[in-house]
Amino acid sequence: DADVTQTPRNRITKTGKRIMLECSQTKGHDRMYWYRQDPGLGLRLIYYSFDVKDINKGEISDGYSVSRQAQAKFSLSLESAIPNQTALYFCATSDPRTGGYEQYFGPGTRLTVT
Amino acid sequence: ELKVEQNPLFLSMQEGKNYTIYCNYSTTSDRLYWYRQDPGKSLESLFVLLSNGAVKQEGRLMASLDTKARLSTLHITAAVHDLSATYFCAVDMDSNYQLIWGAGTKLIIKP
Numbered sequence: 456d457a458d459v460t461q462t463p464r465n466r467i468t469k470t471g472k473r474i475m476l477e478c479s480q481t482k483g484h485d486r487m488y489w490y491r492q493d494p495g496l497g498l499r500l501i502y503y504s505f506d507v508k509d510i511n512k513g514e515i516s517d518g519y520s521v522s523r524q525a526q527a528k529f530s531l532s533l534e535s536a537i538p539n540q541t542a543l544y545f546c547a548t549s550d551p552r553t554g555g556y557e558q559y560f561g562p563g564t565r566l567t568v569t
Numbered sequence: 570e571l572k573v574e575q576n577p578l579f580l581s582m583q584e585g586k587n588y589t590i591y592c593n594y595s596t597t598s599d600r601l602y603w604y605r606q607d608p609g610k611s612l613e614s615l616f617v618l619l620s621n622g623a624v625k626q627e628g629r630l631m632a633s634l635d636t637k638a639r640l641s642t643l644h645i646t647a648a649v650h651d652l653s654a655t656y657f658c659a660v661d662m663d664s665n666y667q668l669i670w671g672a673g674t675k676l677i678i679k680p
Contacts, residue, residue: 497672
């Protein structure tokens with residue numbers, strides 16, 4: 456079974472709709488991240504969370520919000536989707552006890568906003 | 570502002586050849602990571618380099634880190650088609666526990 460799962464895997468939605476992407480992990484990691492990936496731009500950090508009560512904005516948080524419902528769950532919401540939010544979204548986790556910040560990624564959610 | 574630059578961004582090469590991908594970063598860091606991504610897939614961790622002079626090897630791939638030069642290299646030896654993928658480096662910003670990512674190097678290895 457995958458350690459980091461994301462649902463849905465693919466989603467098509469219309470401009471103005473609210474959408475939630477969900478991430479769950481069984482790795483027992485405290486730290487969780489949401490990224491978006493656009494062709495040629497690498498990964499850009501949207502939000503990150505070090506524990507349930509610690510949530511921080513990343514590089515591109517405008518238009519997004521998050522919820523950390525439990526250690527294992529971290530959700531990303533687009534309050535009013537717009538076409539330039541069409542991208543591949545990844546959730547990741549990390550464990551600082553390893554001595555570094557290697558991140559473990561979910562399979563991704565491909566979101567299309569029409 | 571920490572910047573991470575990879576070059577080349579695109580590389581097409583023949584099987585059996587050797588090549589190197591470079592990852593330069595703009596501020597002090599002792600930790601660097603290499604990831605692989607196949608088209609439409611997730612990112613897979615390849616190497617974790619945690620100190621100056623670190624060298625890691627896995628099969629035909631070898632990564633090294635020179636923190637004084639702020640440079641990491643990913644060397645491919647006798648390339649095979651299965652190594653075709655996009656390779657990302659990421660640098661650890663210890664001050665706020667984030668990874669800063671390069672734009673990726675798309676590697677195509679022709680049979």
